[in-house]
Amino acid sequence: MANIRDIAKHADVSVTTVSRVLNEHPYVSKEKRTRVHAAMKELGYLRNQQALTLSTGKTQRIVVILPYMDHPYYGFFVNGLAKAALEHDYRLVMWQTEYKLSEERQALDLLKHREVDGAIVLSHEMSFKEMETYRAYGPIAVATVGAPETISSIHVDHYASFVSGIRVLQQYGYEKIGIILSRSHSPSSLARQQAYFDEVAHAREQWIWTGYLTSEDGIRLAEAFLSQKERPRALFFSSDYVALGFLGEMQRRDIKIPEEVAMLGFDGHPIGHAFGLSTMLSPNEEIGRRLFETTLAEMNGAQPETHGMTVSYQVGTTL
Numbered sequence: 001m002a003n004i005r006d007i008a009k010h011a012d013v014s015v016t017t018v019s020r021v022l023n024e025h026p027y028v029s030k031e032k033r034t035r036v037h038a039a040m041k042e043l044g045y046l047r048n049q050q051a052l053t054l055s056t057g058k059t060q061r062i063v064v065i066l067p068y069m070d071h072p073y074y075g076f077f078v079n080g081l082a083k084a085a086l087e088h089d090y091r092l093v094m095w096q097t098e099y100k101l102s103e104e105r106q107a108l109d110l111l112k113h114r115e116v117d118g119a120i121v122l123s124h125e126m127s128f129k130e131m132e133t134y135r136a137y138g139p140i141a142v143a144t145v146g147a148p149e150t151i152s153s154i155h156v157d158h159y160a161s162f163v164s165g166i167r168v169l170q171q172y173g174y175e176k177i178g179i180i181l182s183r184s185h186s187p188s189s190l191a192r193q194q195a196y197f198d199e200v201a202h203a204r205e206q207w208i209w210t211g212y213l214t215s216e217d218g219i220r221l222a223e224a225f226l227s228q229k230e231r232p233r234a235l236f237f238s239s240d241y242v243a244l245g246f247l248g249e250m251q252r253r254d255i256k257i258p259e260e261v262a263m264l265g266f267d268g269h270p271i272g273h274a275f276g277l278s279t280m281l282s283p284n285e286e287i288g289r290r291l292f293e294t295t296l297a298e299m300n301g302a303q304p305e306t307h308g309m310t311v312s313y314q315v316g317t318t319l
Contacts, residue, residue, distance in 0.1 A: 002043035011039035024089070058117050062295060063093040065107045066122040071214070072241050072269050073284070077122050077143060080288025088296060090117075099125045099183075108134045118295040123186075139298035141291045146187045150304055154290040156282050157308035158188040162195035162236070164311060165264055165280045169234050172319045174262055175200075178207035178232035180221060180242055192238060207232045218245020222253065225261075234262035234319075240272035240279055247275065247318065263318040266311070278316030283309050 004018045011018070013032050020028050021036040028036075039045075064081060066074050078094075085092050093116060097103035104126045110116045111134055118139040124131070128148055131140060140151050147153035162179075169177055177200050181189045189210070197203045206228070212221055221242065225231060237243040243265040250257055257263060265272055268281030287309060294305050 002040075002045045006043055007036060007039045007045055010043055011035040058299075059115060060089060061091045061093055061116045062118045062120060062292070063095055063107050063110050063116045064120050064122065065095050065097060065104060065124065067097050067099045067124075069094065069096045072271070073239060073267055074122055076269075076284035077288040077291075080285035080290075081120065081292050082288075084289045084292035088292075090292075090296075097125075099123075101125050108140075111137045111140070117299055120291050120295055139295045139304070141295045141298075141304075143287055143291060144187060145191065145308075147306065149306075152291075152294045152298065152304040153306045154287050154294060155308055156188075156284075156287070156311060157191075159191040159195045160308070161266070161280060161282070161311040162192040163199055164313070165236050165266065166195065166199045168280075168313050169236060169262070169264055169319070170199075172234075172262065174234035174319075176202045176207075176233040178204075178209065178225075178235050180212050180235060180237045180239075180246075181208065181210045182213045182238060182242075184210035189238070196236075202232075204232075212237075212242045213239065215241050215245030215248075218242040218247070219249045221246050222249035226253075226255075231261070234258075234264065236264045236266070238266050240265040240267040240269045240277060243277055243279070244272060244275060247277065257318050265318075268311075268314050273314065273316070276317035278319040279314050280311040281314045282311050 004015055008015045008018045013036060017028060017032055018036055021033050068074065081092060093110065095107035097107065104124055108119055111119045121140065121142045123144060128146060128151065132148060132150055134140060135150050142151060142153050143155050144153065145155050145158065166177060179192060179196050181192060183189055193208060209221060209224060212218065243263055247257060247263060263278065265277045265279035266282065268279050272279050298304060
């Protein structure tokens with residue numbers, strides 16, 4: 001297998017020049033860079049990642065920690081991350097945790113053992129106090145609220161976003177409103193509940209449904225909703241995915257939407273738009289990109305960053 005000395009000889013350049021090309025050093029002429037790349041191709045040179053890591057101190061990899069790979073909510077985060085990583089010649093190590101603390105610890109151990117350069121956490125069970133113990137080994141960025149100053153956080157302001165959504169419902173004339181959440185005690189769910197009680201005069205504990213994450217959960221929700229004697233006139237979902245399951249089941253039962261119950265989703269997933277779901281559009285792809293860029297900046301000496309982003313109303317037919 002060819003090595004960098006073989007490449008240097010074949011391209012008629014120094015070993016230092018080959019090394020600079022491999023490490024994308026800016027001070028190499030275009031002509032020499034072209035010759036080196038041509039030599040690499042002709043000799044079938046394959047980059048030795050371990051050797052590169054030893055020489056640069058970087059793995060060119062970032063671990064992305066998320067609870068579910070197949071949930072549409074996380075798809076846009078990952079898309080933004082992947083595009084940014086490609087631009088900077090980085091690779092993403094995807095780690096599904098299902099909110100298991102042991103899995104989150106194993107994923108962050110990659111940072112501890114220098115197998116990745118940084119960690120990006122989209123949602124987590126781990127406390128920030130424990131997460132901070134890994135911060136000494138490299139940058140960590142999260143897409144959740146409440147992070148300490150040592151951990152970057154690029155996130156949606158869930159309190160403000162739910163206030164915005166509730167006010168959209170109120171502008172349509174709905175006063176009796178219920179909300180549907182995933183994990184009842186996550187920081188985002190707690191913020192959403194606070195917004196609900198602050199903004200809705202007719203807010204009721206029994207009109208808060210928790211533990212709904214998938215479209216199958218949305219189907220199950222239909223039964224729970226219809227079993228209540230007194231029901232809210234509108235529902236605000238924390239996930240388009242759940243809302244679509246609920247919408248489909250209500251249509252199968254010949255329940256008219258929005259005449260009998262209005263619906264407002266949250267995410268702005270294109271599949272929701274295809275079915276006419278009114279929703280609050282979240283900038284998840286932009287958050288993914290910002291998370292990567294913030295992590296990369298920290299590797300180069302920047303300080304951790306905290307930034308909350310807003311959502312916007314996307315008109316549909318369910319209000």
